[in-house]
Amino acid sequence: MGLKLYTNAQSRGLVIEWLMIELGAEFEKIELAFYTEMKSESYLKINPFGKVPTLVDGDIVIYEMAAICAYLADKFFDQGLAPALDDPKRGLYYRWLLFAAGPWDAANSDRALKVEIADEQKKHIGYGNFQDTYTALIQGLEQAQPYLCGEQFTAADVFVGSMLFWQLKMAEIESHPAIEKYLDAVKSRKNLKNPQSLFAE
Template structure:
C-alpha cells in the first residue's frame, strides 16, 4: 500500500498514527516542521493551509483529519473500522465524525481563544454555544456501549477519543462520568496501549 503521511509528532497527526496501528497497515511517515517546512511553496501545493496531517495515496491528496480517518477506514474495509453502508450504525458513525470535526472543534477552539457567543448570536452559530456542544457530547457518550457504534470500534472512536484524551490532559474540557467511562473502554484497546507507549517517549 503506497501511502504517505505528512505529519508532526506534536500535532493532531498522531491520531492517524493510532488509526494506522489499529488498521495494521504500513505508511511512509514524513515529519514536517512547523512554520518552516509547512509553509514552503512545495508543501503548500499539497495543503494550501500549510498544516498537517496530509495523506497521499497514489497521487490523491487528502487533508482534514476527519476525512483522512474516514478514507482509511473505507480503504481498509476488511478491518471493520466503519459500519457497512447498509448498516443503520453508519448514520451514528457519520454523526460522530462530523460532530467532532465541526461543532465540537469550533466550540472548543472558540472557548480556548476566549471567543464568546452571546444569547443573540446563538441562533446564527451552528453549535449554539460551548455549553450546548458540551451537553450534546455528554449525551452522546452516555449512549456509547461500549463504543460510539455499540460493540463495533470504528475510526470515529479513534478521532473522538484522541480529542478527549488530549483535552482532558490540557484541562480544556470538564471531566464527566460519561467521558471517563467511554475513555476507560477505549483505553483497553491494544492499539491504544501501543500508541500511548510509543508517543509517551516522543
C-alpha cells in the same frame, strides 16, 4: 505508490498514526516542522492550509481529519473499523466523525481562545456554543455500548477518543462519568500503547 502521511509528533497526526496501527496499514511518515516546512512552497501545493496531517494516496490528497479517518477505514474496510454501508449504525458513525470535526472542535476552540460571541450574533453560529456541544457529547457517550457505534470499535472512536484524551490532559474540558467510562473502554485497545503515552493524563 504507497500511503504517505505528512505529520508532526506534536500534532493531530498522532490520531492518524494510531488509526493506521489499528488498520495494520503500511505508510511512509514524513515529519514536517511547524511554521517553516509546513509553510514551504512545495508543501503548500499539497495542502494549501500549510498544516498537518495530510494523507497522500497516489493522486489523492486528503487533509481534513474526519475525511482521512473515513477514507482509511473504508480503504481497509476488512479491518472492521467502519460499519457497513447498509448498517444503520453507519449514520451514527458519520454523525460522530462530523460532530467531532465540526461543532465540538469549533466550540472548544472558541472556549480555549476566549472568543466572545455577542448575544445578537449567537443565532448565526451554526455549531451553537460550548455548553450545547458538551451536552450533546455527554448524551451521546451515555449511549455508548461501550463504543460510539455499540460493540464495534470504529475510526470514530479513534478520532473522538483522541480528542477527549487531549482535552482532558490540557484541562480544556471537565471530566464526567460518561467520559471516563467511554475512555476506559477505548484504553483497552492494545494498539493504543504508543498514542496513550502522549494523549493520556
